[in-house]
Amino acid sequence: MTKLKTLVFITVGFIICLGLQSCTQPSKIAAQGNDKLQGKLVLTGSSTVAPLAAEIGKRFESEYPDVRVDVQTGGSSRGIADARTGVANIGMVSRSLKDEEQDLQAFTIARDGIGIILHKNNPEKSLSNQQIVNIYTGKINNWQQINGENATITVVNKAEGRSTLELFLGYFKLKNSDIKPSVVIGDNQQGIKTVAGNPNSIGYVSIGTAEFSLNNGVPIKLLPLNGVTATTKNVQNETFPLSRPLNLVTKTQPQGLDKAFIEFAQSPQVHDIVKKQDFVPVSK
Numbered sequence: 001m002t003k004l005k006t007l008v009f010i011t012v013g014f015i016i017c018l019g020l021q022s023c024t025q026p027s028k029i030a031a032q033g034n035d036k037l038q039g040k041l042v043l044t045g046s047s048t049v050a051p052l053a054a055e056i057g058k059r060f061e062s063e064y065p066d067v068r069v070d071v072q073t074g075g076s077s078r079g080i081a082d083a084r085t086g087v088a089n090i091g092m093v094s095r096s097l098k099d100e101e102q103d104l105q106a107f108t109i110a111r112d113g114i115g116i117i118l119h120k121n122n123p124e125k126s127l128s129n130q131q132i133v134n135i136y137t138g139k140i141n142n143w144q145q146i147n148g149e150n151a152t153i154t155v156v157n158k159a160e161g162r163s164t165l166e167l168f169l170g171y172f173k174l175k176n177s178d179i180k181p182s183v184v185i186g187d188n189q190q191g192i193k194t195v196a197g198n199p200n201s202i203g204y205v206s207i208g209t210a211e212f213s214l215n216n217g218v219p220i221k222l223l224p225l226n227g228v229t230a231t232t233k234n235v236q237n238e239t240f241p242l243s244r245p246l247n248l249v250t251k252t253q254p255q256g257l258d259k260a261f262i263e264f265a266q267s268p269q270v271h272d273i274v275k276k277q278d279f280v281p282v283s284k
Helices: 049-063 076-085 129-136 163-172 188-196 207-215 232-236 256-265 268-276
Strands: 037-045 067-073 090-093 105-119 154-158 183-185 201-206 220-222 243-250
Touching: 037 049, 037 076, 037 256, 049 067, 049 090, 049 105, 049 243, 049 256, 049 268, 076 090, 076 243, 090 256, 105 163, 105 188, 105 207, 105 232, 105 256, 105 268, 129 154, 129 163, 154 163, 154 188, 163 201, 183 188, 188 201, 188 207, 188 220, 201 207, 207 220, 207 232, 243 256, 256 268
Parallel strands: 037 067, 037 090, 154 183, 154 201
Antiparallel strands: 090 243, 105 201, 105 220, 105 243
16 A cells, blocks of 8 residues: 655745845744754844854754754843744844733743943952943943043943843833933944953943953953952852843744754753853753
8 A cells, every 4th residue: 555645845035235234034833843944043132142042053953954943032022022023033132021921932941141241451350330321321431530540431332122220220210211321222232342442441241251351351341240250150149230141032832843952951061152152051
């Protein structure tokens, strides 16, 4: 007797994106059992999560050669929006979900902290919370008001839609309209590059990203917060006061390829990648 095999054809849709940010319509998933995954995954969102997700994606592709993982940045707000609309299979969000986002599913793949950074040559070893607030609101605009050195402070702030901005504002009980920025930047690398290039600047970025840059000779330094050193170790032991989860989010409970990737990203198989990027691994 001849066995009949059913062939399933999946139509992949394409969308056209206007503007500078490119995007692609995620393909539908063709999953033939756990040992035979194929298809394309599109992840968009947080610039903090993106490098980690990209490295995890490479290892996932090596395990499943018929899978392609496309990682695009744009901020946590983009990750939320794209997951909701289906532009992305998975959104990347470097914070907890808000009350109005509880319709989405969130899966933590690591933890991170947010630290204040200065140029390596800045003599300041610490700043109080009130000094940081005064600098960012323009009440202190010259380092002379703190350490006697006559130099205008370059205040580096994050752009709207960045979860790092939201956590910074929440911790210091500020509104973005209170901030008097000299420079507005997007991702963490841009913030680090700005501070590294200006001895009189101040910024705030992912501790994991900052530690990675420090280990590669970038001339910045992390300041303690409330007397607690800004390190991934202190994020892990939960003594650092400003930390956050790094999440993958989906519109519905993930199935097929989405589910397989998320489970892989939460597994001990990628803890070495998480640690290499100076984030804190989490157990599923």
